[in-house]
Amino acid sequence: MPTRDQISYFGAGPAPLPTPVIEESAKALVNFEDTGLGLSEISHRSPTAxxxxxxxxxxxxxxxxxxxxxxxxxxxxxxxxxxxxxxxxxxxxxxxxxxxxxxxxxxxxxxxxxxxxxxxxxxxxxxxxxxxxxxxxxxxxxxxxxxxxxxxxxxxxxxxxxxxxxxxxxxxxxxxxxxxxxxxxxxxxxxxxxxxxxxxxxxxxxxxxxxxxxxxxxxxxxxxxxxxxxxxxxxxxxxxxxxxxxxxxxxxxxxxxxxxxxxxxxxxxxxxxxxxxxxxxxxxxxxxxxxxxxxxxxxxxxxxxxxxxxxxATLVLQSLVKTFEEKKVSGQEELANRKAELIYDTLDKYADAYHVVPDKSARSRMNICFRIKSRGEGDPGTWDEAREKAFLASAEKKNLMGLKGHRSVGGIRASNYNAVTMPSVQKLVAHLVEFAATG
CATH class of the missing domain: 3.40.640.10 (Type I PLP-dependent aspartate aminotransferase-like (Major domain))
Known part of the structure; x- marks a missing residue:
């Protein structure tokens, strides 16, 4: 069974959370600050709340x-x-x-x-x-x-x-x-x-x-x-x-x-x-x-x-304040942009294999939607669903999870939320490169 740090999760929501937040929250659920009560058991009108x-x-x-x-x-x-x-x-x-x-x-x-x-x-x-x-x-x-x-x-x-x-x-x-x-x-x-x-x-x-x-x-x-x-x-x-x-x-x-x-x-x-x-x-x-x-x-x-x-949510917000200090949310923006650019640059580089769904002027930094093209000659604008299934299956073998596109759109969707780490994005990019060559 994989450990938490071995999984790279790109689900669109519910989405991943920072591991330190999960660990601290787990303690609070059982015994919050040594009160003998879990945080979900206390009154919402208490001083703690x-x-x-x-x-x-x-x-x-x-x-x-x-x-x-x-x-x-x-x-x-x-x-x-x-x-x-x-x-x-x-x-x-x-x-x-x-x-x-x-x-x-x-x-x-x-x-x-x-x-x-x-x-x-x-x-x-x-x-x-x-x-x-x-x-x-x-x-x-x-x-x-x-x-x-x-x-x-x-x-x-x-x-x-x-x-x-x-x-x-x-x-x-x-x-x-x-x-x-x-x-x-x-x-x-x-x-x-x-x-x-x-x-x-x-x-x-x-x-x-x-x-x-x-x-x-x-x-x-x-x-x-x-x-x-x-x-x-x-x-x-x-x-x-x-x-x-x-x-x-x-x-x-x-x-x-x-x-x-x-x-x-x-x-x-x-x-x-x-x-x-x-x-x-x-x-x-x-x-x-x-x-x-x-x-x-x-x-x-x-x-x-x-x-x-x-x-x-409070732990997440406090973590952002501590991490980015005087940069505030601009610090998170810089990181989000770097991660998104890395994925989009790879998709654009291998345009013979991948097609980014939205227009470049409106591409989301958070939800990166793309389709996989057929090999060789094919009708423009048609996608190879068999290759997309193969992409998802091989991704899961590498613990790259949550990449299936929304049922109304299809294809692949890599959600780049704040808690998705740069190493996870780099693993996804490596998979994109490998699949473009061999998939």
Missing amino acids: NKILADAKSALSILYDFPLEGENAYDVLFMQGGGTGEFSASVQACVGWWVERRRRRAVADLGEGKEDEVIERVRKEIKEELKVDYLVTGSWSLKASQEAARLIGSKYINVATDARKANNGKFGKIPQEKEWQLTDSKKSAMVYWCDNETVDGVEMPSFPESLKGRGEDDGVVVADMSSNFVSRKLNVKDYGIIFGGAQKNLGIAGITVIIVRRSLLALTPKADFLQRLSDVLPSAIPPVVFEFATIAKNNSLYNTLPIFNLYI
Whole structure:
């Protein structure tokens, strides 16, 4: 049986974790700090749980360099439901904030005590102006847009870009910003994208220029970073909401992290006001466990938070802070880039054997998707599934695991998450070279 250090795991999620984190977490699961209790057995409202929460928030704010207090502060929330749960929570939150802004404006114009008139004005504005924008660049952003349509109605959904239209009906390329059809930022409740599409191997190259400089009255910028979380530097102030499931770069499944601008939470509308608008907004009220303001007010402890899962994420974040020191998340970005470049350079060098699926302009650093070509002459754009099976089988014999592509895409997918080591990447590259010559 292989030992842990002999396995190189490239699975897309759940993903590998740093071995020291696994070892420390194993101790905590059995007997946390010699208390005689495992960490999953303690109360989520205990001082121990609160300290773990505080440590996680502190480490994350250091890595991404954003304030937890004062002007322009952000809240860090830990919830459940994964990234998919946040498809719902984010659109319901942003639409609610949009409605509350309009309500306050109507009250200011019409005066206090005119609730019926305020309701009618907001209802009219919803019908005529409300939109939520989606940049559909892969399978996950498509699902997010579909969930928004299910909740609030397709008439309010604006797909500002659908990458399939620029790539022969398939994902793999991000259209240029000048081609996006964004709603006027004063009318849009939000603009959403998935920063890294795990299924399709597509990553947003950088923060969109067209979304920079948005103010408090503009549509909220929302990014799903489930699969490239803490893997590159970003300016948190450009975003209203950043969210991600934990099971890629942060920890294990069971918690979701949300970074949200605190000033937005004060816009949460009263449920009875939204209820009176249910004829035009059927599902704009989130379940209480998905309401950001409630979770923030209760320090992520409104319901039972899995503290053991959070502890693993805390160890990962603290490890990054310690490892990269003043470089912060930029240090991890440099490492991620080096690993990805090594794999892509090898695939490009042996282009007679391998085809990288996404366009070079949108290649993901986290999920490297490629196909294997037939030997000799063959139709362009056709792949040799028998050779792909042989590639996977020979890889597993070398303890290179988790390389099978997503069922909807096929081929090979090497996920280059933060805990994938450089030696593991080098072993994969050696296999790529050998298979190109002999496979």
